[in-house]
């Protein structure tokens with residue numbers, strides 16, 4: 001019996017590796033986790049329970065509940081400024097990760113490659129390989145302000161390149177791509193006739209007001225394939241609701257992968273997502289304030305230490321540069337866990353360009369974060 005040749009070259013996820021190392025310990029502070037420590041809002045929980053009680057537990061249409069798709073189109077117009085957003089062009093997916101999977105599967109094949117940020121979310125290359133394509137990293141360098149560099153991208157594009165992936169606000173860097181650069185990247189995709197896959201799963205976790213959605217650069221959806229999620233914004237990681245907004249001619253091809261893979265997203269969870277959109281935004285606003293305060297706490301707490309912080313524009317991570325000669329990300333992460341009982345993610349979990357860096361999450365309570373910072377400060381200080 002044989003396995004598909006290209007698909008299972010699976011690098012271990014550095015995030016999971018650190019979690020597994022720490023599972024046996026109950027004395028550790030977790031700063032590696034990519035989800036909010038806050039709870040899903042009560043009105044969202046109630047909407048799912050109410051839907052179940054009404055008996056709305058059956059399959060929904062594969063593209064999603066019509067009322068949810070309509071509410072998402074409205075959100076895309078109001079929040080993301082997609083002038084041409086329409087419910088027909090929205091597909092509800094099993095989280096943003098599933099949206100990326102079906103999009104990659106639709107636009108890539110064995111001969112094609114896709115440009116992925118390095119450092120970038122660790123699943124991008126796994127998804128590219130899973131659909132049989134070749135992931136091609138583009139470096140995001142400190143010297144370019146931790147933003148994509150169009151000149152660097154130009155050097156990498158060849159006949160096999162099908163798409164560019166951008167992620168703003170970024171995991172793990174916390175950078176948002178400013179409008180002028182977003183326009184430049186869009187033009188580059190026009191010039192080389194590439195799809196622009198824009199992962200905006202952290203869209204509303206925006207500290208500076210500078211986030212702009214790539215889909216807002218088009219009058220009507222043409223080459224931007226936009227991916228969003230309820231996971232991070234509404235503290236709903238386990239509910240598995242995401243969505244994408246696509247050009248009309250992409251809907252049927254993407255549905256031909258979505259339908260056999262998931263049939264539909266959990267129906268009560270779709271009602272919960274609808275309540276998240278239409279109900280009070282108070283919990284989300286409080287979460288945003290909490291992440292903002294946590295951002296200051298870490299930046300102030302680590303000032304002058306061997307961990308230099310990159311002040312995030314959005315998302316809920318802080319990227320730390322390790323200012324110690326010769327120390328690898330993994331060695332530092334392991335020593336922090338073993339000697340100081342704090343779990344962080346080595347930068348190399350996000351691609352080779354992450355060497356020399358660590359990622360910590362600020363989506364936790366101020367109390368735990370303060371303790372985590374205290375433990376980070378102990379590194380090589382005692």
Ligand SMILES: Cc1ncc(COP(=O)(O)O)c(C=O)c1O
Pocket residue numbers: 034094095096097098121167170171199201228229230231237241242
């Ligand atoms: C950049 C990015 N995109 C997509 C996802 C997937 O999130 P979900 O599938 O929960 O929506 C994550 C999760 O960590 C992420 O960091």
